[in-house]
Amino acid sequence: MRKAVIDFGRIKLRGTLAWWIWASRTSIFLIGLRHRLSVALSWLWIYARDQRAARLITQGSSKVVR
Numbered sequence: 001m002r003k004a005v006i007d008f009g010r011i012k013l014r015g016t017l018a019w020w021i022w023a024s025r026t027s028i029f030l031i032g033l034r035h036r037l038s039v040a041l042s043w044l045w046i047y048a049r050d051q052r053a054a055r056l057i058t059q060g061s062s063k064v065v066r
Contacts, residue, residue, distance in 0.1 A: 004019040006012065013021065023043065030036045 003015050004022045005014045006018040006021060027036050027039055030039060
C-alpha cells in the first residue's frame with residue numbers, strides 16, 4: 001500500500017490517507033485533461049505493479065547534493 005506524510009504545521013497526516021490527498025492535490029494542479037489522465041494512468045500502472053518510488057517535496061535550500 002502506498003504511504004505518504006503530510007505536514008502543514010498544525011495538520012499532520014501519514015499513511016494511505018495522506019497518499020490519496022497528495023495524489024488528488026497533485027493531479028488537480030496539472031494543466032489539461034490529457035496530462036491528468038496520463039499521470040493517473042502512470043500512477044495506476046506503478047501501483048498495480050507494486051513498484052516503489054520516493055517523492056519528496058521539501059522547503060529549504062535549493063542546493064542539490066550528489
